[in-house]
Amino acid sequence: MAETPLISTPMRDPATLSRPAFAMPVHACDAHMHVFGPLDQYPCVAHPHYTLPDGALAHYLKLMDVLALERFVIVQPSFYGTDNRCLLDTLQVAGPGARGVVMIEEDTDDATLARFHEAGVRAVRLDLFARSGQPTAEIQHYISRMAQRCAGLGWHLQFYAPGWVVRNLxxxxxxxxxxFVIDHMGYMLEEDGLTPADFERLLALLKTGSCWLKLSAPYRIAKHRGYDAVAPMARGIIEAAPHKVIWGSDWPHIPDSTRDSGELLNLLGAWTSDPAVHKMILADNPARLFDY
Known part of the structure; x- marks a missing residue:
């Protein structure tokens, strides 16, 4: 039986968002957001995890003005699976300040990938939640195959994965x-049995390998514990390798679009007060990773 989808809430008025509490650098980038369109134009997968979010580009552009963001990266949501039409159409409208992260089938041909690149796509998202029941070896082979597809285009991989899968990998x-970029700080939840030692191994990977980490969706890690519970993890990531860290809002905060995106941005200011690090995480690092 398919699970009952979460009910997406209406969008928060951008005028009510908290303003940045620190100086935003030039070319500040939100490296993780999602865009949605009308169902009659962009049909969803057969059994989506949530109802259609109120996540139109017009809403987001108003948010960018409030938060002094100049660039953004559209990440393909599970809502559309590997049908990237909404993302690609949005890139065409948004112009050179936008980049895309698609989800693809393994047999997607090279001509299609080249067309995606021309549109502004620079990465492939791997939904490892969907593969979490597979043996670790199978997931590894899948990652290797997809990495090969990305390498010739100068793209990177993004992992949407539960923390225990990350640990095993x-x-x-x-x-x-x-x-490769791991979403949501590695998603290492205590509730899933992850330990401080597991997180330390992730930080070691960040320091020495091809790994990047994304400071995104702290509410998915904090759950009911509050953002103070996430701060040590975020600070540890920033201290370990600030040159390999990016920030993302996870807008429209599915399913709760009433969240204050400005509050989430200001958490970065609480995690580090160094303007040079703000510039690195919000501007320099995404410019390098997404080929701005």
């Missing part, structure tokens, strides 16, 4: 030469 990931 760490020895293998140390040998992956293609850059």
């Amino acid at each position: 760490i020895p293998f990931l140390g040998d992956v030469e293609t850059d």
